[in-house]
Amino acid sequence: MKKKKSQSESYLSNIWRRMKKNRRCMAGLIFVLAMIGIATFSPLLASNQPIICKHEGKWYFPAIVEIFQSRGVGPHWIKKSQPFNLPQFNAKRQLDPEEFAIWPMIPYSEFEQTTEYYLPPSSQHWLGTDELGRDIAARMIHGTSVAVKVGFISMGIAALIGIVVGGLAGYWGGWVDIVISRLIEIVICFPVFFLILAIMVWLEPSIINVMVVIGLTGWTSIARYTRGEFIRLKTQDFVIAAEVVGAKHGRIMFRHILPNAMAPVLVSITFGIAGAILVESGLSWLGFGVQAPAPSWGNILRTAYDSLRVAPHMVYPPCIAIFLAVLAYNLVGDGLRDAIDPKLRKQG
Amino acid sequence: MLTYIIRRLLLTIPTLIGITLVTFIIVNLAPGDPAQFQSQGIMDPEVSIKTYEKLREYYGLDKPVHVRYVDWLGRLVTLDFGESMSTDRRPVADKIKERLWPTMSLAILAIGISLLLSIPIGIYSAVKKDKLFDTLSSTILYALYSVPSYVMAVPLILLLGVQWDLLPFQGMTSDNYDQLSFGGKAIDLVKHYTLITFCTTFGAWAFYARFVRQNMLEVLGQDYIRTARSKGLPEKTVIMKHGFRNSLIPLVTLMGLILPGIIGGSVILEVMFNWPGMGRLFFESMLSRDYPTIMALSFITACLVLLGTLLADLSYTFVDPRVSYD
Numbered sequence: 001m002k003k004k005k006s007q008s009e010s011y012l013s014n015i016w017r018r019m020k021k022n023r024r025c026m027a028g029l030i031f032v033l034a035m036i037g038i039a040t041f042s043p044l045l046a047s048n049q050p051i052i053c054k055h056e057g058k059w060y061f062p063a064i065v066e067i068f069q070s071r072g073v074g075p076h077w078i079k080k081s082q083p084f085n086l087p088q089f090n091a092k093r094q095l096d097p098e099e100f101a102i103w104p105m106i107p108y109s110e111f112e113q114t115t116e117y118y119l120p121p122s123s124q125h126w127l128g129t130d131e132l133g134r135d136i137a138a139r140m141i142h143g144t145s146v147a148v149k150v151g152f153i154s155m156g157i158a159a160l161i162g163i164v165v166g167g168l169a170g171y172w173g174g175w176v177d178i179v180i181s182r183l184i185e186i187v188i189c190f191p192v193f194f195l196i197l198a199i200m201v202w203l204e205p206s207i208i209n210v211m212v213v214i215g216l217t218g219w220t221s222i223a224r225y226t227r228g229e230f231i232r233l234k235t236q237d238f239v240i241a242a243e244v245v246g247a248k249h250g251r252i253m254f255r256h257i258l259p260n261a262m263a264p265v266l267v268s269i270t271f272g273i274a275g276a277i278l279v280e281s282g283l284s285w286l287g288f289g290v291q292a293p294a295p296s297w298g299n300i301l302r303t304a305y306d307s308l309r310v311a312p313h314m315v316y317p318p319c320i321a322i323f324l325a326v327l328a329y330n331l332v333g334d335g336l337r338d339a340i341d342p343k344l345r346k347q348g
Numbered sequence: 349m350l351t352y353i354i355r356r357l358l359l360t361i362p363t364l365i366g367i368t369l370v371t372f373i374i375v376n377l378a379p380g381d382p383a384q385f386q387s388q389g390i391m392d393p394e395v396s397i398k399t400y401e402k403l404r405e406y407y408g409l410d411k412p413v414h415v416r417y418v419d420w421l422g423r424l425v426t427l428d429f430g431e432s433m434s435t436d437r438r439p440v441a442d443k444i445k446e447r448l449w450p451t452m453s454l455a456i457l458a459i460g461i462s463l464l465l466s467i468p469i470g471i472y473s474a475v476k477k478d479k480l481f482d483t484l485s486s487t488i489l490y491a492l493y494s495v496p497s498y499v500m501a502v503p504l505i506l507l508l509g510v511q512w513d514l515l516p517f518q519g520m521t522s523d524n525y526d527q528l529s530f531g532g533k534a535i536d537l538v539k540h541y542t543l544i545t546f547c548t549t550f551g552a553w554a555f556y557a558r559f560v561r562q563n564m565l566e567v568l569g570q571d572y573i574r575t576a577r578s579k580g581l582p583e584k585t586v587i588m589k590h591g592f593r594n595s596l597i598p599l600v601t602l603m604g605l606i607l608p609g610i611i612g613g614s615v616i617l618e619v620m621f622n623w624p625g626m627g628r629l630f631f632e633s634m635l636s637r638d639y640p641t642i643m644a645l646s647f648i649t650a651c652l653v654l655l656g657t658l659l660a661d662l663s664y665t666f667v668d669p670r671v672s673y674d
Binding site for chain 2: 182183185186187188189190191192193194195197198199201202274278281282285286301304305308309312315316318319322323326327330
């Protein structure tokens with residue numbers, strides 16, 4: 001293989017190198033990755049079905065199968081695996097000598113109801129139980145995926161709209177810019193929560209709708225950043241060079257300008273993710289978000305609020321989780337911004 | 349400068365029209381109108397349909413959408429928000445008027461307190477950069493900034509309201525408010541205001557303090573500060589007169605921008621604290637599909653925000669003579 005010629009460091013790897021030096025930013029990034037990990041592998045962490053077990057001479061992998069099945073994606077071999085759904089073969093079972101099982105860390109599923117209502121934290125239920133006797137630790141773990149999904153998907157939608165709209169305004173200028181800038185100003189005038197609530201009322205409350213609505217209302221700051229970057233970059237030499245060789249407008253916008261405008265836009269996306277998590281849990285708290293019995297941090301907080309006097313222990317897990325998630329995204333966003341703008345960093 | 353102000357004011361006209369359009373479209377294109385909402389409880393299908401038709405006629409919902417929009421706009425110009433479509437059928441203006449003060453007093457308190465608290469902290473930590481106070485306050489403020497207001501509210505309600513029973517957390521006044529003496533009334537109000545004001549304020553406070561510190565650092569690195577120091581001015585004068593005054597400029601713009609956050613965030617907090625403000629009224633009208641109230645509230649808040657940004661923009665030109673007006 002030909003050895004790569006040493007070349008000057010690319011823009012992105014330069015930013016990454018500076019981000020790596022920022023310990024707070026890295027801590028935030030690690031927390032975000034941990035959240036993604038927990039969300040992906042939640043059945044391995046909390047489930048009443050074993051991870052691996054031997055039952056009547058056969059081997060089963062129920063929790064692993066659940067990872068794929070509950071997410072609707074499954075390679076061929078997972079679909080063909082023997083179904084294992086034995087309610088009696090759960091974590092409370094006394095194993096026979098020839099049986100074997102490895103249980104998840106928290107041997108309860110997020111929907112499993114027991115008769116032990118509002119138990120305070122104990123060695124059995126690490127974070128206690130809720131009004132239906134469900135294990136709060138299990139519900140928190142399974143609720144993580146909501147926070148992760150809402151953050152990424154809603155901001156994905158917002159980024160798509162924001163980049164296209166902002167890019168068009170910045171690149172074309174003139175009346176396109178005037179119209180789009182007015183549009184952005186109008187949307188900004190409505191407090192985000194009013195707008196989202198107004199739309200959520202006429203949609204079925206579900207996680208998909210929450211994500212779409214947050215995305216549809218949260219694109220304004222991304223659009224403003226993109227517009228500013230496009231205005232700054234469109235007079236630069238490399239853009240003029242691209243125009244001279246006859247590149248089409250679409251190509252100039254998305255292949256030449258956009259990659260160079262991406263970094264500041266990424267900062268606003270990162271902060272947007274923190275905001276989306278916040279809005280989702282707020283909506284779930286009001287009853288317009290993720291619907292029971294599906295767990296989300298917001299509706300766990302709601303149950304906690306409704307039973308403050310009987311079960312004070314329920315308040316802290318969702319509060320701390322939401323706080324840490326928002327904090328982590330803010331840290332990453334700040335780190336990214338400092339890495340992009342060395343001038344700010346020196347003063348920081 | 350006058351032309352700038354006039355142009356800036358003219359530019360708000362299309363924005364205002366856009367605001368009315370967005371408000372109207374979101375509310376009126378939603379499936380399920382107030383007539384349907386109020387007639388769905390009737391068991392007899394025939395009576396239910398008849399009631400539905402009657403209610404639609406009563407509310408004027410049987411007219412085409414564009415006619416209703418023009419009607420609504422025409423009344424809006426005279427500040428007539430119409431009659432509520434909830435079961436009490438009171439004029440919307442009255443309903444909002446009694447809810448305006450609880451929310452606006454909170455917003456004013458929040459902005460005032462956060463400014464009062466954040467400016468000294470911001471300046472002090474900028475001057476004593478990287479000393480213990482700065483590191484400590486920066487860390488705490490950063491953490492506070494990342495706590496959503498309602499996430500802060502629930503543990504506070506639990507600790508101060510329920511477990512230690514120090515402060516009330518439902519409504520604006522106690523049940524026996526009318527029987528209290530004047531002093532008792534004041535104490536009662538202050539007690540009810542304490543928790544919700546704190547929850548509305550702390551986010552803006554943390555945000556401002558970080559902002560003041562950042563600006564102050566930027567200003568203190570400027571040449572004119574070095575000049576002021578080298579000509580032997582006392583450090584206090586350098587910081588307060590030369591430093592702080594110049595760091596104020598970006599703060600002015602921020603004031604207008606913080607308002608939508610406070611009003612938007614008020615929905616959850618007001619529902620949580622059972623606070624008789626606009627946020628809760630919005631939530632209640634949403635649930636009962638009370639079109640005129642929803643539209644009036646969205647319109648009023650959007651105008652407030654527009655006014656905020658406008659004032660910020662204009663005051664910017666007064667505060668900073670370097671800003672060009674073209």
